[in-house]
Amino acid sequence: MHYRSKCCDSDHKAVELKNDGIFSRLIESYIREIFNSVSGGGSKGAINQLLKHYFDHLSEGLNVGYNSSSVFYDEDLALALKNDIALFSAFKESSFRKLLESFLTENNEVVPWSKFKKKALELNIEYNERYLKTEYHHTVATANNVEKWKSFVADSDLYPNLKYNAIHDSRTREKHRVLDGLILPINHPFWKDHMTPIDWGCRCDVEQTDEDPSDVIPDFEAKARFKNNAALSQKIFGEIVYKEVLNSNEIKDAEKMASKLIEDIS
Structure with missing residues (x-):
């Protein structure tokens, strides 16, 4: 289903x-x-x-x-x-x-x-x-x-940005690959809806960094059921498909x- x-x-x-x-x-x-x-x-x-x-x-x-x-x-x-x-x-x-x-x-x-x-x-x-x-x-x-998110917040004075990392192999979905390397401030609204995992079985990861933020955000929107950051929403699941x-x-x-x-x- x-x-x-x-x-x-x-x-x-x-x-x-x-x-x-x-x-x-x-x-x-x-x-x-x-x-x-x-x-x-x-x-x-x-x-x-x-x-x-x-x-x-x-x-x-x-x-x-x-x-x-x-x-x-x-x-x-x-x-x-x-x-x-x-x-x-x-x-x-x-x-x-x-x-x-x-x-x-x-x-x-x-x-x-x-x-x-x-x-x-x-x-x-x-x-x-x-x-x-x-x-x-x-x-x-x-x-x-x-x-992990709570640790990011605790260390945000030293590492104010977050970096999206996709896995590069044959199993990686192209929609996830386009986000690889994206760097945005921890307080950017992107992270409210795009904290990993962003799909069933997603292996992508987010790490903290002091690298400069990206100039452009790729054209990507997570599915409604995966628009989530559990530490902020207090929900494990986004929209419940059932x-x-x-x-x-x-x-x-x-x-x-x-x-x-x-x-x-x-």
């Missing part, structure tokens, strides 16, 4: 899901819960568990890059980033569920369990293996750059689920 662009880095190593057997059983329960809902089944146990799984997994990515051992750790910022992860997780689960529900009927008739399960498990591979791994790596990279497939009521429901999740863990 949304990770079609070629990754600019090497193939990511698989992020092993903890207790994979337990997760497989959770998915089995989840898709059966969705299937049973067509006949009025009211349980939401597996739905809440999958939401919590997304949140826990991505929160681990946040903790890899930004945690209480960080020199510039800010507890309020960390909480805001976790709140954003909760919202992302709720939209992801709601989007997954909505797509599964679209598989329940064909020609106004409920499909057999075996057919529904087959399609559901195929979607699970996409959503909960491929996509979730990419989202985890993105969370780690973004969290790392929260710490939100795009939900209607207004579904969005409100997802937001309520995210709020309840945060309350439960507080």
